């Protein structure tokens with residue numbers, strides 16, 4: 001059997017309206033790239049990155065979801081197996097901010113047990129076009145008792161911090177959950193690998209149905 005190249009696997013999912021910059025945040029973090037062009041995500045996709053946190057090698061499996069309404073039934077099915085949920089809005093788009101409450105309700109409905117959540121106001125580089133002040137994002141997050149950060153995938157602001165802080169909390173949470181103080185992530189890792197295979201094949205058939213127009 002091949003030796004695992006990481007100590008823990010964490011699954012993080014990004015959700016939010018279409019065009020808020022979910023794919024761009026992931027691209028910036030994993031590949032250090034940014035594209036001005038907009039290519040809408042179809043269904044779901046993921047990228048991985050391995051980082052070192054407090055001498056633990058963490059493999060982050062970062063899931064990108066389509067913001068478009070027609071893919072929602074597919075993307076909801078991914079919430080349950082995630083350990084952290086990143087709710088993204090665009091600071092230049094008031095609608096995307098108002099919809100965060102709707103996304104939070106969806107998480108409550110589809111994610112199963114309580115998950116680690118963070119609200120992210122992306123595109124903070126676009127000050128001239130800003131529609132949502134920092135304080136509004138902060139207030140919404142406080143009201144829901146979750147963390148908040150503003151980012152820019154374009155200017156690479158707070159992207160590394162977002163994933164590093166989430167990873168630290170997940171690591172800490174996992175360690176705290178272990179009754180004997182040992183690493184309890186082994187089974188979790190197996191489950192996560194299993195869920196990728198089954199969800200991906202489910203998604204492929206759902207996307208094919210959507211493409212072919214059938215319901």
Ligand SMILES: Nc1nc2c(ncn2[C@@H]2O[C@H](COP(=O)(O)OP(=O)(O)OP(=O)(O)O)[C@@H](O)[C@H]2O)c(=O)[nH]1
Pocket residue numbers: 016017018019020021022023024025035036037038039040041042065066067068122123124125126151152153154155
């Ligand atoms: N100014 C600025 N533009 C950004 C930023 N992040 C993304 N964009 C732009 O916003 C557009 C949408 O970005 P995407 O990353 O594709 O958005 P998405 O949320 O993944 O969209 P869906 O796949 O439809 O859900 C693209 O034209 C990006 O170049 C940012 O931090 N600042």
